[in-house]
Amino acid sequence: MEFINAEKVRNLLSMKETVQAVEEFYQEDTEDKIVSPERMHIEDDGNTSLLMPSYFGEYYATKLVGVAPGNTKLGKPTIHGIMALYNRRTMEPLLLCDAVPVTESRTGAIGGLGMKYLGKEKAVTLGIVGTGTQGWSHLQSAITVRSIEKVYIYNRTEEKADKFIEKAQKEYPYIHIEKTTPEFLVKLSDIIVTCTTSTTPVLPELPAEVWKGKLIVGVGSFRPAMQEIPDSVLKQADEIHVDAGGAFRESGDMLKAKDLGRKPEDSMSLKEIIGNSYKPDNTEEKLIIFKSVGDAVFDLVTVKALYEKLDDSAGMESSLSAND
Numbered sequence: 001m002e003f004i005n006a007e008k009v010r011n012l013l014s015m016k017e018t019v020q021a022v023e024e025f026y027q028e029d030t031e032d033k034i035v036s037p038e039r040m041h042i043e044d045d046g047n048t049s050l051l052m053p054s055y056f057g058e059y060y061a062t063k064l065v066g067v068a069p070g071n072t073k074l075g076k077p078t079i080h081g082i083m084a085l086y087n088r089r090t091m092e093p094l095l096l097c098d099a100v101p102v103t104e105s106r107t108g109a110i111g112g113l114g115m116k117y118l119g120k121e122k123a124v125t126l127g128i129v130g131t132g133t134q135g136w137s138h139l140q141s142a143i144t145v146r147s148i149e150k151v152y153i154y155n156r157t158e159e160k161a162d163k164f165i166e167k168a169q170k171e172y173p174y175i176h177i178e179k180t181t182p183e184f185l186v187k188l189s190d191i192i193v194t195c196t197t198s199t200t201p202v203l204p205e206l207p208a209e210v211w212k213g214k215l216i217v218g219v220g221s222f223r224p225a226m227q228e229i230p231d232s233v234l235k236q237a238d239e240i241h242v243d244a245g246g247a248f249r250e251s252g253d254m255l256k257a258k259d260l261g262r263k264p265e266d267s268m269s270l271k272e273i274i275g276n277s278y279k280p281d282n283t284e285e286k287l288i289i290f291k292s293v294g295d296a297v298f299d300l301v302t303v304k305a306l307y308e309k310l311d312d313s314a315g316m317e318s319s320l321s322a323n324d
Contacts (some may be wrong), residue, residue, distance in 0.1 A: 004097035004306075010105075013306045015140040018109040019116075021305040022298060025056075026274035033057050036297040038246055041223075046070055048223065050081075052296035059307075060086040061300040063099050067222075072157075076134065078197070079103065085303045095307045099299075104137040106302040107294060110243050110270060111193060111217045112141025113292035117273050118217040118241065119191050120283045124149040127189030127230075129182060129202050131155040131164035134195040134219050139168060142191060143175070149280045151177040152185045186210060194228040196220040199252070201230040208236055211287040218253050218291045227252040227290065235260045238286040243270045244295040251293050 004012075018301060026253070035055035042049040046069055053062040065081035072078060081099030115123070126142045128135045131153055142148050151168065155161040160181050168177045182204045186192060190213065196202050197220050211233065221228050234257045248254045248264040258264065268278060280288060 001093060001096055002143045006098040006101045006250050008054050009097055009101040009306065011068045013101075013105060013302070013308060015105060015108055015112070015137070016144050017309075018105045018302055018321045019112050019141060019144055021301050022106065022109045022276060023113055025297075025301045026271050034297055036295055037298075038249075039294075040294055041250075048320065052299060054296035054298060054300045054302050055088055056297055056304070058088050059094075059300060059304055060088045060091065061296070061303055062086075063102070063296065063299045065099055065103065067197075072132075083303055085300070085307050093252060095176045095303065095310070097303065099308070100133070102299055102306070103304050104133050105295075106298040107134055107219060107292060108137025108141040109302070110292050110294070110298060111219055111290070112145045113270060113274065114217050114243070114292065115142055115191055115215065116145040117278060118239075118280060118283075118288050119146065120144075120213065123190035123215070125189045125191070126150070127152045127154075127185040127192040128195065129154050129185065129193065130195035130220060131160050132195060135164065136167070137194070138193045138217065138219065139172075142193070143172065146191070148175060150188070151175055152188050153177065154180060154182050154185050165221070186214070190215070191215045191217065194220055196223075196228055197226055198228055199225050200227065201233075202228050203230055203233060205230055205232055205293070211236065214287055215283075216287070216289045218251075218289060219249045221253045221291075222293050223250065224255055227256055228254050231256060231260060233287070234262070234289070236287060237289045239280060240266075240289045240291065241268045241270075241273060241291070243292040243298075245269060246295065247291045247293045251291060254291055271290060 048067045050065040063083045083093040083097050083099040084104050123146045126148050135234040165177050
């Protein structure tokens with residue numbers, strides 16, 4: 001069985017296709033077809049190993065990922081992993097690939113769906129804090145679901161920010177993109193995405209009126225010790241929603257939100273948001289937070305779309321060969 005490397009995965013599956021796959025998954029009646037246990041966390045000093053199995057429909061998938069935040073100082077990616085897809089009935093392996101682009105794509109797609117359902121329909125400005133792989137995937141998803149015209153970025157390492165801008169200008173020459181401070185990023189952006197593994201808030205303390213009309217998509221905080229969003233912002237948010245219920249057990253942002261009086265039952269999951277076609281009213285006046293930590297079934301849906309696209313391509317090639 002061929003191992004599909006990261007470059008090939010990225011070339012085969014677009015962000016638009018991943019957004020569509022996840023959205024259609026939740027538009028179906030899928031409740032009785034899913035088995036998705038909470039992912040296993042193994043902490044090793046500052047590193048984390050994640051084991052994420054899931055079952056849906058005809059498929060079983062598992063992802064094994066290692067997260068090493070200290071790799072940033074070594075000039076290496078912080079996430080490595082492999083993803084395997086199996087026939088659910090026979091347990092025969094169907095596909096093996098690099099898990100990183102799958103994670104990038106599905107996380108970006110989840111954030112993009114948060115933007116599509118919870119953000120202002122006329123949102124044209126995007127702010128990104130953290131210009132790593134998830135910063136890039138959320139640039140892609142924002143452009144997929146909204147007519148983004150301007151992008152403001154902040155990263156602690158300016159060199160990474162400069163490379164991000166250079167790449168973005170090549171990919172999206174019609175969009176204005178520039179570096180700025182976190183303060184100006186918040187003031188200028190309709191949608192704000194945080195993509196860091198910081199243990200202290202990366203968004204600034206600003207007057208309440210500055211946050212009106214903003215959607216914050218929190219992506220980076222996936223462990224209890226991590227927090228990207230300040231207490232004051234968590235406290236004053238008009239609505240807080242999550243991609244999956246595990247966010248309130250895994251993310252420092254959501255654990256802090258609970259400490260500040262937020263009740264998990266007052267938040268909707270992505271499944272509920274999409275299933276109910278929920279759209280907040282009066283978004284120009286509200287501060288809304290959408291927190292994403294991921295769920296194994298999102299990976300399965302993404303790699304399923306990849307496998308079925310490969311299968312369709314193989315069938316087409318076979319048909320063409322037969323006609324020669």
